[in-house]
Amino acid sequence: MKLYKLYVVLLGLGLCFITYQSAQAAIPYLLSQSKQDKSVLEKIQPHKALYDIALVSSRSGSQIIDVKGQMFYEWSASCEGWITNHRFNLQYTYADIGTVEIKSDYSTFESFDGKGFDFSTRRLKDGEVIEEYRGHADSRTGMVNYSVPEGLSFKLPKNTIFPISHTLSMLGNLKANKRFYNAKVFDGSDDVGPYEINAFFGKASTLPVPEHKNIEKDLISKTSYASRLAFFPMATQEQQPEYEMSFALQTNGIIPNMLVEYPDFQVKQSLSSLEALPWPSACEDNK
Secondary structure, eight states: OOOOOOOTTTTTOOBOOOOHHHHHHHOHHHHHHOOSOHHHHTTBOOEEEEEEEEEEEEOTTOSEEEEEEEEEEEEEEOSSEEEEEEEEEEEEEETTTEEEEEEEEEEEEEETTSOEEEEEEEEEETTEEEEEEEEEEETTTTEEEEEETTTOEEEOOTTOBOHHHHHHHHHHHHHTTOOEEEEEEOOOSSSSOOEEEEEEEEEEEEOOOOOOTTBOGGGOOSEEEEEEEEEEETTTTOSSOSEEEEEEEETTSOOOEEEEEOSSEEEEEEEEEEEEOOOOSOOOOOO
């Protein structure tokens, strides 16, 4: 049974319009350490979001009858780095075995300078743990060392980056009017290793503001860019992507909807709740 893997750090990424001065006052370490464009960083707003997931279509002959569930996403900042938490609760219905429940918890810490990355993943099938991974990656040494499973480690390809760095780099490329961006990304959600991700950005368009009462409307921008990502696991050297996703990427970073395409089926992800979170109130410059 193929598990439903989403590029969860990108999903629900929420940026909104705070001033450069307020970000600087809250986390000077971010602005002093990050190599990202400051005009991108100044728009970042920690947040939490809830997405509804539903099957759009399945290929003829596929065993998938239905997919439904939710994904909770939280992106916050400490005084030294980005913290993300993701919780999936999905039900897959198969023609041969019926309904299977998959729950997944995935958490990360990524230093503001993009050099250090801690990750933890736990997946359950019908209440039983089927996968668990924990570890640390360091872009300076290029090494990933897992504590679970113990003893697993590998060398990252040169110039591999981590998820938040990838997201911020995409926003930087959009700001520079670049329509294509290629990167090697390690997210720690499994033991496969890094993915090569090709990103394509289309022209600006206008989307309606979601009407759901649990969405903070001031976090939603009307301008968005049609975007598409193709994911290639580097361990397999396959010529075809493992999966692709299409979404509306707003200039402030929020993604109100997404279509994820696998060889056998497609699922959509729709924003149903969005709430801003505060920056840490007191941080010292740790340079």
